[in-house]
Amino acid sequence: MSFNKKIATKEFYNIELVNVAEWYAQSRQEDKEKFNVLPFRIQLALRTNMQEVNKTAQSLIEIRNELVQSLWNKYIEAGKTEEIEVNGAKQIEIKNEFAEEYQTEAAECQKKFDEVLNDRTEVTLSVFDMDAVYDTLPDDCRLNIRDIDMLSFMDKIQKDEEIKENTVAEGK
Numbered sequence: 001m002s003f004n005k006k007i008a009t010k011e012f013y014n015i016e017l018v019n020v021a022e023w024y025a026q027s028r029q030e031d032k033e034k035f036n037v038l039p040f041r042i043q044l045a046l047r048t049n050m051q052e053v054n055k056t057a058q059s060l061i062e063i064r065n066e067l068v069q070s071l072w073n074k075y076i077e078a079g080k081t082e083e084i085e086v087n088g089a090k091q092i093e094i095k096n097e098f099a100e101e102y103q104t105e106a107a108e109c110q111k112k113f114d115e116v117l118n119d120r121t122e123v124t125l126s127v128f129d130m131d132a133v134y135d136t137l138p139d140d141c142r143l144n145i146r147d148i149d150m151l152s153f154m155d156k157i158q159k160d161e162e163i164k165e166n167t168v169a170e171g172k
Helices: 014-030 040-076 096-117 130-135 145-154 160-169
Strands: 006-013 081-086 089-094 120-127
Touching (some): 014 145, 040 096, 040 120, 040 145, 120 145, 130 145
């Protein structure tokens, strides 16, 4: 069965792009063959689309890591911590005299990062009628419901004309 590929620019919240990137990386790590059940053209589009998604996701992950590293440097490296034992395991804890300051700075870093995650980014993707793709999959394929849900980022965009046609056809 042949699937009509379209190139579309879709807008995503940055958190969505990070979630898709992390899901794909984890899925491939768990089972490299998982996506082989998809038609070959869809497999190729998925890999190409993931390169586009990863451009933004990687930048966001780097920003997050830089924020964490700056807190680490300011508190852990600066000796504002102490080693404690909890249930037989050693852990690092912020000293009491710095705890409030640390919480304030950590909350500020999280706020900055959340703002970036809630921004929207346009990504150009190869898109398909994913419902038609799913209909071709065998019942015993390796994809689970989460995979199907996450693959929906590649679903074609319904044009305004199609929506208007459906509305007129339904008599609304």
